Amino acid sequence: MELRHLRYFVAVAEEGHVTRAAERLGIQQPPLSQQIRAMEDELDVQLFRRKPRGVELTDAGRALLADARRILGDVDQALSRTRRTGRGEEGRIAVGFTSSAPFHPFVPRVLRNFREDFPQVAMTLDEGGTADLVAAIRSEQIDAAFIRSPVPEGENIATYDILEEPMCVALPKSHRLARGAKTKPVALGDLAGDSFILYRRASGPGLYDGIVGACHDSGFNPRIEQEAPRIVATLNLVASGLGVTLVPESLQAMRLEGIRYLPLATRRKLVAPLRLACRSVDHSAAARRFVAAARKAARTGG
Amino acid sequence: MELRHLRYFVAVAEEGHVTRAAERLGIQQPPLSQQIRAMEDELDVQLFRRKPRGVELTDAGRALLADARRILGDVDQALSRTRRTGRGEEGRIAVGFTSSAPFHPFVPRVLRNFREDFPQVAMTLDEGGTADLVAAIRSEQIDAAFIRSPVPEGENIATYDILEEPMCVALPKSHRLARGAKTKPVALGDLAGDSFILYRRASGPGLYDGIVGACHDSGFNPRIEQEAPRIVATLNLVASGLGVTLVPESLQAMRLEGIRYLPLATRRKLVAPLRLACRSVDHSAAARRFVAAARKAARTGG
DNA sequence: TATATTTCATATGTTTTAGATATGTCATGG
DNA sequence: CCATGACATATCTAAAACATATGAAATATA
Numbered sequence: 119m120e121l122r123h124l125r126y127f128v129a130v131a132e133e134g135h136v137t138r139a140a141e142r143l144g145i146q147q148p149p150l151s152q153q154i155r156a157m158e159d160e161l162d163v164q165l166f167r168r169k170p171r172g173v174e175l176t177d178a179g180r181a182l183l184a185d186a187r188r189i190l191g192d193v194d195q196a197l198s199r200t201r202r203t204g205r206g207e208e209g210r211i212a213v214g215f216t217s218s219a220p221f222h223p224f225v226p227r228v229l230r231n232f233r234e235d236f237p238q239v240a241m242t243l244d245e246g247g248t249a250d251l252v253a254a255i256r257s258e259q260i261d262a263a264f265i266r267s268p269v270p271e272g273e274n275i276a277t278y279d280i281l282e283e284p285m286c287v288a289l290p291k292s293h294r295l296a297r298g299a300k301t302k303p304v305a306l307g308d309l310a311g312d313s314f315i316l317y318r319r320a321s322g323p324g325l326y327d328g329i330v331g332a333c334h335d336s337g338f339n340p341r342i343e344q345e346a347p348r349i350v351a352t353l354n355l356v357a358s359g360l361g362v363t364l365v366p367e368s369l370q371a372m373r374l375e376g377i378r379y380l381p382l383a384t385r386r387k388l389v390a391p392l393r394l395a396c397r398s399v400d401h402s403a404a405a406r407r408f409v410a411a412a413r414k415a416a417r418t419g420g
Numbered sequence: 421m422e423l424r425h426l427r428y429f430v431a432v433a434e435e436g437h438v439t440r441a442a443e444r445l446g447i448q449q450p451p452l453s454q455q456i457r458a459m460e461d462e463l464d465v466q467l468f469r470r471k472p473r474g475v476e477l478t479d480a481g482r483a484l485l486a487d488a489r490r491i492l493g494d495v496d497q498a499l500s501r502t503r504r505t506g507r508g509e510e511g512r513i514a515v516g517f518t519s520s521a522p523f524h525p526f527v528p529r530v531l532r533n534f535r536e537d538f539p540q541v542a543m544t545l546d547e548g549g550t551a552d553l554v555a556a557i558r559s560e561q562i563d564a565a566f567i568r569s570p571v572p573e574g575e576n577i578a579t580y581d582i583l584e585e586p587m588c589v590a591l592p593k594s595h596r597l598a599r600g601a602k603t604k605p606v607a608l609g610d611l612a613g614d615s616f617i618l619y620r621r622a623s624g625p626g627l628y629d630g631i632v633g634a635c636h637d638s639g640f641n642p643r644i645e646q647e648a649p650r651i652v653a654t655l656n657l658v659a660s661g662l663g664v665t666l667v668p669e670s671l672q673a674m675r676l677e678g679i680r681y682l683p684l685a686t687r688r689k690l691v692a693p694l695r696l697a698c699r700s701v702d703h704s705a706a707a708r709r710f711v712a713a714a715r716k717a718a719r720t721g722g
Numbered sequence: 723t724a725t726a727t728t729t730c731a732t733a734t735g736t737t738t739t740a741g742a743t744a745t746g747t748c749a750t751g752g
Numbered sequence: 753c754c755a756t757g758a759c760a761t762a763t764c765t766a767a768a769a770c771a772t773a774t775g776a777a778a779t780a781t782a
Contacts, residue, residue: 163506204465
């Protein structure tokens with residue numbers, strides 16, 4: 119039994135007339151009669167009563183007609199669903215991001231736009247350190263991730279630069295450079311004597327190395343008092359007065375009691391990149407679409 | 421797209437291996453590869469990723485797999501349902517009967533047995549006069565009917581004798597032959613002077629003509645006071661004292677206040693037949709089965 | 723490193739089968 | 753009673769499924 123048989127059967131049943139059904143199907147009458155007969159032989163059931171003026175469904179035929187219609191509809195639906203999944207218009211993607219990424223308006227915006235453009239694609243979100251995220255991408259637990267560190271150059275992972283943003287200084291409210299309503303840019307050298315609290319290097323070496331490198335450029339070796347597992351924790355430690363840190367300026371959206379953000383005055387620009395990582399092969403169409411959407415938004419400044 | 425494609429696709433997806441799937445399907449590997457490729461071309465979607473060690477579903481393939489499995493299952497189910505409908509093991513029949521038929525235990529018994537033997541056949545029941553029932557059979561509103569009259573010899577209607585039962589006399593309790601606890605058989609001639617109440621001839625001439633003929637045989641012409649539309653109504657009229665009537669003895673099951681049933685003593689046996697009518701062609705398998713079951717029960721005295 | 727093995731893809735031939743053409747049969751309607 | 757309409761049958765053609773033989777790429781093995 120093939121779908122062709124069901125299609126032919128439905129046509130004959132609907133027309134009540136083999137010859138007309140054959141016309142509708144774009145074939146001749148004899149092969150249509152044959153195929154119907156073949157169905158009857160296979161099922162060992164008479165599907166039509168041959169009348170002098172056409173054909174008429176038997177009870178068994180009537181029983182089959184309803185099922186055949188439904189099945190043909192299901193097939194159409196399944197094929198179109200498959201096509202759309204293949205085109206990335208339907209399906210499921212999992213997106214990861216480091217803790218600092220969603221503070222930049224770019225990230226929520228691109229997620230929102232993607233969801234609007236492809237409502238049939240279910241999105242799940244995951245937060246984690248860069249290392250975890252890259253591992254998750256590799257093991258196909260997630261499809262893409264917004265990260266801030268370079269990826270250990272690699273096997274099967276592609277990264278795309280999305281944007282760069284300036285870093286700024288986060289000081290405890292009580293800090294000598296933050297007291298009052300001071301908003302004057304802080305030169306990195308002014309922090310030479312301060313304790314630094316940094317986002318743990320193992321989780322994401324990018325920011326860590328950038329900050330330490332910039333300090334060296336300014337002629338001092340930062341005293342790293344503490345490493346925190348997430349950037350939010352870093353800021354909490356700063357707020358409680360344990361030290362200072364540098365964060366991407368979008369983190370200013372995180373307004374913590376007891377913390378002041380000040381712009382950074384440096385010769386060499388100290389910037390935090392935002393990157394998108396994904397598998398370089400074996401990605402679903404939905405994932406491809408997401409990456410493409412994010413890159414396009416990045417290019418157009420969206 | 422044909423079911424073959426879906427079958428092949430499911431096999432490859434389940435094996436993760438074209439060659440093994442081909443073995444399972446009983447064909448060679450190259451045609452299987454071709455058919456899978458044909459699907460991908462038609463859908464314009466990659467269903468499998470070719471790995472050096474086999475093949476692996478893409479997201480689109482995964483989406484299709486679930487649907488394909490379901491569809492193949494639905495097809496199997498539909499075909500088996502059709503087969504069973506064709507064999508009369510599933511479906512729907514409508515059975516009619518004259519008002520007097522269900523009083524004979526044969527009728528409810530055969531209905532009950534059929535329902536037990538073929539629980540998947542839905543039964544609907546209809547009551548009506550013989551003429552109506554025969555018309556309903558002809559117009560395919562019902563499939564078969566228990567009747568007591570001969571059918572106007574006919575086009576497309578077959579009848580089968582099921583059983584015969586003696587007639588008995590139904591008298592008002594106040595009737596001279598019924599007073600006290602008399603149970604003596606009544607000779608038909610004894611009723612020569614009585615008013616007769618008969619089941620309307622137009623609805624079913626069988627009993628009517630039989631009764632009138634028997635009276636003639638007994639040497640008198642019955643005085644027909646009243647005709648009633650249903651046999652139950654006839655008995656109600658008898659109960660209220662308007663006259664006497666003759667009914668199949670199974671009607672004694674209908675115990676009405678004010679009525680007495682007495683056996684009939686006649687030279688020639690006066691009997692009421694029970695017949696089963698159905699279309700001689702164009703009946704569903706379920707209807708055929710029902711008629712066969714009823715005839716068999718009749719033969720075996722069931 | 724070279725070779726054997728595994729596995730899917732490609733090329734080409736064969737067989738099956740769907741479909742086309744021509745004709746037959748049967749019932750109906752003028 | 754013949755013409756018409758409809759499905760069935762017979763035979764042929766063409767398409768497509770399948771088989772066989774071989775190639776290509778990657779991996780495992782010597």
